[in-house]
Every structure is written in C-alpha cells, then in structure tokens.
Amino acid sequence: MLDADLPLLSVRNLQKSFGATRVLRGVNFTVRAGQIHALLGGNGAGKSTMIRIMTGGIRKDDGEIMLGSQRGAEPKIAIVHQELALVQDLSVAENIAMVHATAGLTIVRAGQRAELAYNALALLDPHLARSALHRKAADLSMHEGQIVEIARALSIGADVLLLDEPTANLTAGETERLFAVLRRLVRETGIGIVFVSHRMKEIRQLCDVCTIIRDGLTVVDATPLDSLTDNDIMQQMGQPGAREVAHSRRRFDMAEAGLVLKGAEAVIPIHKGQILGLAGSPAGPSQVIALLNGTGRSSSWSLDAKGWPARPASPRDAVALGIGYVSGDRRHKGVLAQLPIVDNVLASRRVREKRYMVRASERRECLDLVHALKLKAGSIRDLPSTLSGGNQQKLLIARWLGMSLRLVVFEEPTRGVDIGTKRDIYDLIRRMAEEGTIVVWWSTENVELLELCDEILAFDTDGRVKGLLPHDRFNEDALADLTGMAA
Amino acid sequence: MNTKAQPMTSNDSLPPAPRAPSILSAYRSEMAIAIACIALLVGVGIFVPAALSAGNFANILQASAPLVIMSLGVLVVIITGGIDLSVGSIFSLTGMVTALAMANGFGDVSASLAGLGVGLVFGSINGALITLVGLAPFVVTLITYAVAASLAFIVTNGRSLGVDSPDYWLFNSGQIIPGLPNFVLFCLLFTVALEFVLRKVTAGRWFYSVGSSPMAAYLLGIPVKRTRFAAYVISGTMASFAGLLTVSYILNAEATAGASLMLQAIAAVVIGGASLSGGSGSAVGAVLGALMITIIQNGVNLIGINSFWQGSVTGLAILVAVLIDRFSHR
Ligand SMILES: Nc1ncnc2c1ncn2[C@@H]1O[C@H](COP(=O)(O)OP(=O)(O)OP(=O)(O)O)[C@@H](O)[C@H]1O
Numbered sequence: 003m004l005d006a007d008l009p010l011l012s013v014r015n016l017q018k019s020f021g022a023t024r025v026l027r028g029v030n031f032t033v034r035a036g037q038i039h040a041l042l043g044g045n046g047a048g049k050s051t052m053i054r055i056m057t058g059g060i061r062k063d064d065g066e067i068m069l070g071s072q073r074g075a076e077p078k079i080a081i082v083h084q085e086l087a088l089v090q091d092l093s094v095a096e097n098i099a100m101v102h103a104t105a106g107l108t109i110v111r112a113g114q115r116a117e118l119a120y121n122a123l124a125l126l127d128p129h130l131a132r133s134a135l136h137r138k139a140a141d142l143s144m145h146e147g148q149i150v151e152i153a154r155a156l157s158i159g160a161d162v163l164l165l166d167e168p169t170a171n172l173t174a175g176e177t178e179r180l181f182a183v184l185r186r187l188v189r190e191t192g193i194g195i196v197f198v199s200h201r202m203k204e205i206r207q208l209c210d211v212c213t214i215i216r217d218g219l220t221v222v223d224a225t226p227l228d229s230l231t232d233n234d235i236m237q238q239m240g241q242p243g244a245r246e247v248a249h250s251r252r253r254f255d256m257a258e259a260g261l262v263l264k265g266a267e268a269v270i271p272i273h274k275g276q277i278l279g280l281a282g283s284p285a286g287p288s289q290v291i292a293l294l295n296g297t298g299r300s301s302s303w304s305l306d307a308k309g310w311p312a313r314p315a316s317p318r319d320a321v322a323l324g325i326g327y328v329s330g331d332r333r334h335k336g337v338l339a340q341l342p343i344v345d346n347v348l349a350s351r352r353v354r355e356k357r358y359m360v361r362a363s364e365r366r367e368c369l370d371l372v373h374a375l376k377l378k379a380g381s382i383r384d385l386p387s388t389l390s391g392g393n394q395q396k397l398l399i400a401r402w403l404g405m406s407l408r409l410v411v412f413e414e415p416t417r418g419v420d421i422g423t424k425r426d427i428y429d430l431i432r433r434m435a436e437e438g439t440i441v442v443w444w445s446t447e448n449v450e451l452l453e454l455c456d457e458i459l460a461f462d463t464d465g466r467v468k469g470l471l472p473h474d475r476f477n478e479d480a481l482a483d484l485t486g487m488a489a
Numbered sequence: 490m491n492t493k494a495q496p497m498t499s500n501d502s503l504p505p506a507p508r509a510p511s512i513l514s515a516y517r518s519e520m521a522i523a524i525a526c527i528a529l530l531v532g533v534g535i536f537v538p539a540a541l542s543a544g545n546f547a548n549i550l551q552a553s554a555p556l557v558i559m560s561l562g563v564l565v566v567i568i569t570g571g572i573d574l575s576v577g578s579i580f581s582l583t584g585m586v587t588a589l590a591m592a593n594g595f596g597d598v599s600a601s602l603a604g605l606g607v608g609l610v611f612g613s614i615n616g617a618l619i620t621l622v623g624l625a626p627f628v629v630t631l632i633t634y635a636v637a638a639s640l641a642f643i644v645t646n647g648r649s650l651g652v653d654s655p656d657y658w659l660f661n662s663g664q665i666i667p668g669l670p671n672f673v674l675f676c677l678l679f680t681v682a683l684e685f686v687l688r689k690v691t692a693g694r695w696f697y698s699v700g701s702s703p704m705a706a707y708l709l710g711i712p713v714k715r716t717r718f719a720a721y722v723i724s725g726t727m728a729s730f731a732g733l734l735t736v737s738y739i740l741n742a743e744a745t746a747g748a749s750l751m752l753q754a755i756a757a758v759v760i761g762g763a764s765l766s767g768g769s770g771s772a773v774g775a776v777l778g779a780l781m782i783t784i785i786q787n788g789v790n791l792i793g794i795n796s797f798w799q800g801s802v803t804g805l806a807i808l809v810a811v812l813i814d815r816f817s818h819r
Pocket residue numbers: 020021023025043044045046047048049050051052084378379380387388389390391392393418420
C-alpha cells in the first residue's frame with residue numbers, strides 16, 4: 003500500500019520539438035498515488051508525446067522526469083497507447099503474456115499463459131475472457147482489441163497507469179465496467195492513473211484532478227475537477243465554448259425515399275439528405291456498413307434504389323456509385339501510412355473523379371481541405387504519422403468532403419477528436435446532409451447520435467434490430483434500453 | 490460544399506498554414522547516393538587515374554544499362570510491397586529465345602518481340618498467381634525463377650547461341666539520337682517515364698498506396714489487384730528488355746547470363762532508398778543504386794582486387810546506404 007498523495011512520477015519543464023515544430027515548451031505534470039488524473043488538451047497539444055516521453059518511447063529535448071521512489075524501488079509504469087499496439091499474428095493469450103516474459107529464453111507453458119491471460123481479461127470482461135483467449139489479435143474488433151490492451155496493462159501490477167484515450171474504442175457499457183475496475187484499483191492499491199479523453203462526461207465521472215496543456219505549456223496544473231466548470235476547462239484548452247446548436251430537423255416524406263435498406267427483420271426507407279444513426283455495439287451496425295461500403299457480399303442486408311445494385315460488389319464499385327466510407331480502424335483501414343498527407347487526402351477524389359493524372363491544383367485543393375478542418379500539420383508533404391490522433395481522424399474525413407456524394411458512411415468519425423473539432427465535424431456532417439447526401443453514422447456515443455440524427459436504427463448486443471426511432475421519439479433512456487448499453 | 494479556407498482573421502484557433510513542399514527536399518536521399526557514387530569514383534581514381542577517363546565512364550554506363558532497366562522494374566514491385574525473384578531467369582530466357590528465333594530465320598524485330606513476350610508471359614503468371622490465387626510473392630517468383638532458369642537451358646540443351654544478324658548490334662549501340670548511344674537513351678527514357686508515372690500519374694500513386702496499406706487502399710476504391718498485377722508485368726517485361734539489350738551488345742546468348750542480376754537489382758533498389766516492406770522508393774534512386782553497384786564492380790576490377798571480393802564490397806555498400814537512410818530520417 004502506497005502513501006496517498008505522494009508524487010509517483012513528476013515532470014518538470016519538459017521540452018520537445020519535432021523538426022521546426024515545438025510541441026512541448028516546458029510542461030509540468032505530477033502524478034500522485036491514489037489519484038485519477040485527467041490529462042487534457044486539444045488535438046495536437048502534446049498529450050501523447052508527453053506520455054511517450056515518460057515511458058521512454060521517445061527522447062526528450064530537455065526537462066526533468068522524476069520517478070518518486072516509494073518502497074525503495076522505482077514505480078512500475080504501464081501504458082495503453084492511443085493506437086492499438088497488439089501483435090496482429092499472435093493470439094490474445096500470447097499478447098497478454100508477452101509483457102510478463104522475464105527472459106527471452108523461458109520455456110512457454112501454454113496452460114500457465116492461458117491462465118494468466120484469462121485472469122487479466124476476466125477482470126474487465128468475463129465473456130471475452132471465455133471466448134477470445136485463443137483468437138488471433140487480427141480477428142478482434144476494435145473494441146475487443148482495446149479491452150485486451152487495457153487488460154494487459156492492468157495485469158502487470160503497475161504503480162502508475164498511463165491510459166491514452168482508452169475509451170475511444172469502447173461502448174458505453176464497456177467504459178462503465180472499465181471505470182469500476184479503475185476506481186477499485188485506486189481505492190484498494192493506491193496506484194496513480196493518468197487518463198486522457200476528449201469526453202467531458204467521462205472525465206467528470208472518473209477523474210479527481212486535471213492538468214491541461216495548451217500551446218506546449220501547462221496552463222492548469224493538478225487542479226481538482228470540482229473547482230472547474232466545463233466552460234473553464236474548454237477555455238483553458240483554447241476550445242470554443244459550448245454553443246447550443248439549433249439543428250432544425252426536417253420532416254422527410256418517406257413515400258419519396260431515395261433508398262430502401264432491406265434487412266431480414268426490417269425495411270428502412272432513407273431519404274436524400276437524411277442522417278441515419280446506427281446505435282449499438284458493432285455486431286449489428288457492421289453488417290449494414292459492410293453492405294454499403296462494398297465489403298459485405300454475404301451481408302444479410304440489401305439495397306433498393308433506382309439505378310443501384312442490390313449490393314455494391316466492391317469498395318471500388320461503392321465509390322463509383324457515390325458512397326464514401328470512413329473506417330473506425332484508422333490505423334489498418336484508414337491511413338496510407340507511407341504516403342504524404344496530400345496523397346492521403348486526394349486518394350478518394352482521384353478514384354471517384356477518374357483523375358488519371360496528379361494535378362498541380364491538388365496542392366491548393368488539399369490545403370483548402372486542411373484549413374476547412376483546422377487540421378494541424380507541418381507540411382502536406384509530411385507523413386500522416388507526424389499527426390496527432392485527432393488530426394489523423396480529420397484527415398480521413400477530409401477525403402470525402404465536398405465531393406457531392408450520394409451517401410457517406412461514418413464509423414465513429416469523432417473518435418479521438420477534441421471538443422471543438424467535434425463541433426466542426428458535426429457541422430460538416432450536417433452540411434453534407436443539407437446538400438442531399440445521405441449520412442449513415444455509427445457511433446457508440448448515443449448522446450451524439452441523439453443530437454444530430456433524423457432517425458436512429460438501434461441494435462442490441464447480439465446484432466438484432468431493436469427498433470427505428472424517429473427523432474421526435476428520441477430519448478436517452480429508451481436508446482440505452484434498446485441497445486443494452488448505458489447511455 | 491464550401492471548403493475554402495476562412496480568411497485568416499485574428500482567429501488564433503486556426504492552425505498555421507502548412508508549409509509548401511520543396512522540390513529539393515523531395516530528392517534529398519537521392520542526392521546523397523549521387524554524392525556517394527562520385528566519391529567512390531574519385532576514390533578509385535586515386536589508385537587508378539584511368540578510372541576517371543571518358544572511356545571508363547562509357548564502360549560503366551554500358552555495363553550498368555541492363556541492371557538499370559531491370560532495377561526499375563523490380564522497383565515497381567517492391568513499392569507495392571512485393572518482391573520479384575524471377576527477373577534474372579527471365580533475362581536469361583529472353584536472350585535464349587531471341588537468339589533461337591533468329592537462328593531459325595526470324596527477323597530481328599519479330600525475334601525481339603518473342604523475347605519480350607517471355608517477360609510479359611512470366612510477369613503475367615507471377616501477377617495472376619499472386620493476385621488471383623493469393624500466393625505469397627516470394628513463393629510465386631521463386632517458382633517462376635526456377636522454371637524460367639531451367640527453360641533457358643532446355644531451349645538449346647545448354648548450348649550458348651551466337652547472333653549473326655548483321656544489324657542487331659545497332660539496337661544497343663546505334664544512335665537514334667546522334668551522339669547518344671541507344672543504351673543510354675533507353676535508360677534515360679525509362680527512368681524519366683517511370684519517375685513521371687510514379688509521381689504524377691494516379692496509377693503510379695496507387696503502387697505506393699497498395700504497398701503502404703492494402704486494406705486502406707482497397708476501401709478507398711483503389712484497384713489493388715490490378716495494380717499489383719501490373720507491377721509484376723512491368724517487372725517481367727523490363728527484365729526481358731534488359732536481356733535484349735545485353736544480347737544486342739555481346740551478340741551471344743547464354744543460359745546463365747542473368748544469374749547474378751536478380752540480387753543486384755534488388756540491392757540497387759534498396760540502395761536507392763526503397764523499403765522492402767513497400768510504400769516507398771523512387772526511380773532516380775534505383776538508377777543511382779544500379780550505377781553504384783556497377784561503379785563498385787568496375788573499381789574492384791581496375792584496382793586489381795580479386796573479383797571474388799565484389800560481392801562483399803557490394804554488401805558493404807548496401808549496409809552503408811541503409812544506415813544513411815535510417816539516420817537521415819532522424
Ligand atoms: N514524429 C513526429 N514528427 C513530427 N511531428 C510530430 C510527430 N509526432 C507528433 N508530432 C506533432 O506533435 C504534436 C503533438 O502530437 P500528440 O500526438 O502528442 O498530440 P495529442 O495531444 O496526443 O493529440 P490527440 O488528442 O489528437 O491525440 C502534433 O502537432 C503532431 O503533429
């Protein structure tokens with residue numbers, strides 16, 4: 003048991019530049035035992051950079067990192083990275099056991115390994131622990147992968163837990179369970195936790211104190227969250243304050259529906275310019291999405307629309323029909339990691355508009371999109387890996403902006419995006435809809451669906467359709483009930 | 490939709506405008522290789538002044554031409570994240586088929602086309618097995634490497650074949666543009682064309698996209714299979730072209746002519762800055778890589794070191810190039 007309130011880890015005047023970009027200009031940060039500490043800041047503020055420096059992942063330019071030594075030994079640090087870092091070809095059990103191997107040449111005992119992994123996983127998700135131990139990491143969904151990673155970090159019994167947006171890939175129910183476990187850990191063992199998130203509600207639910215970094219400096223240092231209003235926090239982060247959006251939803255005459263989505267259990271007419279939300283854990287929504295983006299040849303859903311096939315035969319076919327798609331798995335299915343930002347942004351346009359040549363005007367085009375989304379980049383010749391998580395997300399959205407699409411599918415488009423940018427993305431989505439594009443939007447954040455959608459198709463955890471809610475019947479509890487997820 | 494940037498008012502939440510890309514910085518690593526090539530030449534020149542004579546430069550260019558062309562083809566495959574082990578065998582088989590066709594009364598042009606057909610067919614087989622059947626590039630091209638190599642012996646039962654067509658030498662050494670030997674012209678033409686395609690043609694960007702993240706490329710509507718297929722056809726055909734050039738130069742075809750070229754071509758591409766995991770590389774870099782390998786061979790010969798050392802020196806050059814590449818990226 004550690005003494006509460008002792009600094010476990012503290013950082014003084016930390017500095018870091020990437021080339022000409024000064025990311026950290028003298029940040030202070032202290033993690034104390036028995037505290038859940040929110041680390042806040044807009045996209046690109048340097049949160050992940052700081053966390054990576056603290057764990058030795060990248061080198062600092064200047065500054066001090068002090069590990070408080072309690073029990074004589076240096077505190078053990080565990081980290082969950084923002085981007086999933088499981089070894090894709092290994093099983094879940096192997097991935098978890100990996101961090102426990104003390105030497106390269108120990109003989110692997112499969113039983114022991116499975117037990118270790120089972121215990122780690124059961125803490126967070128007993129069902130997953132029973133079903134997923136021997137599956138390959140590559141076969142896990144985003145949120146399953148995230149749970150495995152968190153379980154792995156928890157299992158090494160660290161004194162400091164650094165969680166970089168661990169909930170971005172989780173459903174509300176999973177988040178709730180994670181929070182319960184984290185609270186218990188802090189209470190019972192007195193460890194210190196650093197929690198990064200862009201969701202105000204979660205931050206308030208979980209954290210005790212917060213540190214805010216902005217423009218490379220600490221602007222709020224370990225201040226109790228109770229003493230700060232949401233508006234204070236947003237202001238310190240340099241985000242526009244919460245503005246009420248008067249989104250006048252339109253009534254659509256469904257007799258004129260441009261598109262009908264046909265499933266085994268439901269027939270759903272969709273009108274031009276409508277925003278259809280898909281709510282619930284991935285099993286159900288992924289079927290609809292696979293149909294629309296052309297990857298689900300065996301999807302149980304089909305399309306009925308003038309001039310459209312029952313199902314696009316391939317993503318290429320879907321793009322030709324005017325269907326855009328932003329995957330929620332930006333690392334594996336979104337970003338072209340080795341190509342500069344400009345190629346990443348324009349790839350969709352080149353395909354859709356059958357551009358045979360790379361045009362000189364594309365530089366301007368890309369710069370305009372980058373500005374419109376306030377995407378923070380050094381140069382459009384840089385690789386996407388130089389962007390912060392939220393900015394990579396903007397990059398994927400930029401691909402489909404202003405292309406007069408017939409339909410666009412968004413999988414968690416605001417994942418990892420800061421509060422101000424989230425507003426911008428909502429505006430962009432709404433504008434796309436107003437121009438007549440059908441928007442199909444899957445989100446595990448019911449609140450954002452309720453705010454923006456014209457209709458919500460709710461699925462339960464087994465992927466069955468539970469109902470289609472028109473916006474005048476929206477209500478958080480009803481949706482939470484239908485999807486089996488706490489709001 | 491209006492995606493124009495908002496006017497830059499006092500709004501400080503707007504990020505600074507991203508810098509305009511500079512052309513010079515785009516070729517930074519290529520310039521490093523070029524400088525290394527010159528340094529090598531000068532180094533050899535210190536021991537053997539003749540190394541810096543015009544005659545020796547011509548020798549180096551002639552010796553490097555087939556490797557340059559083959560490396561360009563292999564580069565395309567490597568950019569897509571694949572590998573082509575069959576190019577050396579295709580090179581040899583092309584020579585044998587062309588010489589055999591001539592010996593059987595075919596004209597220069599039709600015999601050469603038959604030779605090019607070898608690369609086209611083997612490249613297509615590679616591409617089809619990799620994209621349609623889904624086999625690994627290493628395995629598929631290992632198979633075609635073995636098959637083409639053995640066919641090169643089979644067509645003449647192992648005999649080498651001379652070419653006695655009186656004008657065939659003109660293909661390599663003639664001057665379509667007076668003053669510029671054809672082999673140099675071809676190298677320049679292919680390099681410029683490929684560099685242009687890779688940078689300025691959408692399909693060229695697709696090679697990189699597919700090599701970088703096949704899944705993301707697929708979901709963007711990029712024709713992943715067609716792109717990879719094309720890469721192997723280009724690679725095979727370029728290897729055949731290189732084979733024709735060599736036959737035209739030495740007027741003789743031998744079944745083992747290309748045996749050592751495959752590794753050299755891969756080495757040239759790697760020295761040129763491409764990553765074997767795909768997604769990067771440039772035509773200019775690959776050409777400079779091929780030149781560097783040739784300069785090393787030439788130097789080893791001129792200085793009079795036992796030519797068995799060539800491989801070791803080339804290996805060292807690869808190591809140095811890869812290290813430079815690694816540390817120039819911070
Ligand atoms: N390898 C790199 N090269 C150049 N710039 C980089 C590199 N890594 C990060 N950056 C820049 O550093 C800044 C901080 O990035 P970081 O990932 O730490 O932000 P963050 O606070 O975690 O943001 P987010 O909330 O979006 O995850 C960004 O502007 C990013 O573009």
